[in-house]
Amino acid sequence: MPYNRRRFLSFTAAGSMLSLGSLAAGNDLIFTPRQTAGPFYPETIPLDSDNDLVQVKGKNAIAKGTITNVYGHVLDRQGEPVTDATVEIWQCDANGRYHHPDDSNDAPLDENFQAYGKTQTDAEGRYRFRTIKPVPYPGRTPHIHYRITTPGGDQLTTQMYIDGFAGNQRDGLFRRLGSEQRQKAVSASFVDNPDDSAELMARWDVVMG
Numbered sequence: 001m002p003y004n005r006r007r008f009l010s011f012t013a014a015g016s017m018l019s020l021g022s023l024a025a026g027n028d029l030i031f032t033p034r035q036t037a038g039p040f041y042p043e044t045i046p047l048d049s050d051n052d053l054v055q056v057k058g059k060n061a062i063a064k065g066t067i068t069n070v071y072g073h074v075l076d077r078q079g080e081p082v083t084d085a086t087v088e089i090w091q092c093d094a095n096g097r098y099h100h101p102d103d104s105n106d107a108p109l110d111e112n113f114q115a116y117g118k119t120q121t122d123a124e125g126r127y128r129f130r131t132i133k134p135v136p137y138p139g140r141t142p143h144i145h146y147r148i149t150t151p152g153g154d155q156l157t158t159q160m161y162i163d164g165f166a167g168n169q170r171d172g173l174f175r176r177l178g179s180e181q182r183q184k185a186v187s188a189s190f191v192d193n194p195d196d197s198a199e200l201m202a203r204w205d206v207v208m209g
């Protein structure tokens, strides 16, 4: 294995000890499939664009939805961690509404949700976000949009899904991935956070092809 497991065990997110275990793909890496960015990448990056999407600077309340610590690694095609990769995510709020002028959904806007976040991977290739568990919106199964840009300029745009969510198999973009292996490669398990019963955790590793 090209990375040091023991060092991952000391990784904390939102105060939680996260046991990262081994990379599922091991020495048989599956490149993360590309997916469309869709129409809702922010037109204007919000003033608060950090990796905590649940708390918007200047707002007293937190976002609606189930708080989820989304974390994982960015790896290159050899399975080596990519340091200083930029990881961007964007998703609709708990009402199914994108914070984008082109979203015609008239669901109320959750102004306490940041809707977009950006971070850099550390020396071990790790990233993390505090966000909400994605929800369905008209025409789509729940997903979080990702764009990863390496220091060398390689870019991967894709979407992450909830593993086992019933609606996935009725979603056109998810089905278009074809094989179960490719669908698994864009799916993360959303599990209880052992340190905080109000929150979930979802680990998702990205392999740049």
Ligand SMILES: [Fe+2]
Residues within 6 Å of the ligand: 038, 040, 140, 143, 145
């Ligand atoms: Fe979307």
